[in-house]
Amino acid sequence: MSTSINLAVIPGDGIGQEVVAQGLKVLTAVLPQDVKLETKEYDLGAQRWHRTGETLPDAELEALKHHDAILLGAIGDPSVPSGVLERGLLLKLRFAFDHFINLRPSKLFPNTATPLAGRPEIDFVVVREGTEGPYTGNGGSLRTGTPAEVATEVSLNTAYGVERVVRDAYERANGRPRKKLTLVHKNNVLVYAGHLWKNIFDKVGQEYPEVTTDYLHVDAATIFFVTQPERFDVIVTDNLFGDILTDLAAAVTGGIGLAASGNINPTGAFPSMFEPVHGSAPDIAGTGKADPTATILSVALLLRHLGYEAQAACIEDAVSADLAERDGTFRSTDAIGDALAARVAG
Amino acid sequence: MSTSINLAVIPGDGIGQEVVAQGLKVLTAVLPQDVKLETKEYDLGAQRWHRTGETLPDAELEALKHHDAILLGAIGDPSVPSGVLERGLLLKLRFAFDHFINLRPSKLFPNTATPLAGRPEIDFVVVREGTEGPYTGNGGSLRTGTPAEVATEVSLNTAYGVERVVRDAYERANGRPRKKLTLVHKNNVLVYAGHLWKNIFDKVGQEYPEVTTDYLHVDAATIFFVTQPERFDVIVTDNLFGDILTDLAAAVTGGIGLAASGNINPTGAFPSMFEPVHGSAPDIAGTGKADPTATILSVALLLRHLGYEAQAACIEDAVSADLAERDGTFRSTDAIGDALAARVAG
Ligand SMILES: CC(C)[C@H](C(=O)O)[C@@H](O)C(=O)O
């Protein structure tokens, strides 16, 4: 824990600006007086691309390396062809900074809407691999645009990459009261990658005798997410399955307005990046309807990563209390940010 | 529509035997007197593999070709290494018989349990591609079992394969009252396969001006499955996304005890195969607890495929009525089969 935080801020597109402003507001309010917060904003995203054709130039990638962490709002706009910003900016950052832990906690807070009848108790965390699988950009297409086209996508998985995320997940499971870890994959069909994951999962598990383990195919896992989400404690899974499962997890725990995430490089070699799971939602941008809570909870993950555990917990408690006490009337993006900033400062 | 049906039956493992018996019971009851039903049982699955090491020998694959259709119960047992029966038997059949339409209707029947609050109206069908994507068995591993292992899975997608399933989905959408078709993929990350799918989806769509179209990333689709399932009419998607989404669809529409599927080759070059979406459930095998309804609804899909539309609808109506009138007391596998057989015969 340092006495200063040098933060890179990428507001991005759509509601990104608005939610990041609230995240910074709460961050400022929660930090002890003697911690110096410096922020530098990076103009990256759809507008930049339209203006200059650039997604993430080398100079900015280099500059970003020198921050303690990155706070990102949201990336993407319908005016930009699908894939350009995702791969040229968001995924480029995750890969360049080797964010191999994509951490996504899911908790059903009090007094929030869940589509599930019976309000099950949900409190699990998905440890999604962030640098391999079908996300590496491997693949191609032949005879593109003709009736004879062939297109491939290659999922790359290495023992190196799988072991480090599996080990991290065991550590997290071991530190939680229930100490339960579930591996999700599809090893009855994707046998090569599946067996690699399963073998490493079993091998590393021998070092964590207190952790109870379980394996589920990804299709079966989606069933349990809606029928029995309380069975999960920590889940470790591949990049694509993690992408799918965490959106579903967000949906059953009150929506993506509340889902936080961290793209973490635990070695500290590069800055980690924190962002809400939701997208840029251009349809509500500028209306004050965006819920900044997911970004504010991402700030909590950021603080925890930098060693400010007390401040992280303070934000999480504030969100819990805020949700428990809300009366269902509409509150603007700003109003939610103000309320949470007041709570953490109080 | 022929006046005889020459059916291959693969009961398979676990509850497969029990549910298939009920499927045949209802099939016999619903068929007009003058239709001759011949069945031949094939001993394939875990027991056969333990006894002989075989999953699907050439002679049996050849023999299966000469049937009008195949009814399959369930394949899989924990005593068999993951992947052996799936790839050696189930997927082998789907690929050998070019079952490029994996048809999976999802309907929330009256009086059935859904984990969703508010009981939304759910009535959609997923047209899952069945012969390509990450299911082709392409991939491998290098330095297997060592810390330097690399494992790959290759998703193969062809214009040929995508166009035929997309066209089939448009036909189905065009024939339904709402005429709505949603493509689900992940074209912001899997850009090569994603663009192939999207381009063909848009191109074929020009031939169906009355069909409203929509595109969703697979992660976002899972959100709508639980928050707004009524928005879906027909969904077309790749093999793996279809696998995941249809288990989730089954979960929100009363569970996999009700989810039917058809592995269809619409050209008629090879027999199509009908099976419940659920697995072999070895934990409840032999207890009479298995719900045969999914298999019986699969028999309805089988009849529709063979041209017996009236009989297919009769089974579906019987299931609807049966569920609407049930009082929540436990009914055995046999009792459900008897009740449905009586309804369709009456
Ligand atoms: C925008 C997209 C590239 C991204 C992903 O697929 O990882 C998003 O869905 C997420 O989950 O952060």
Ligand SMILES: CC(C)[C@H](C(=O)O)[C@@H](O)C(=O)O
């Ligand atoms: C058993 C498995 C190979 C199969 C699949 O993945 O297709 C099953 O999950 C299904 O959906 O029919």
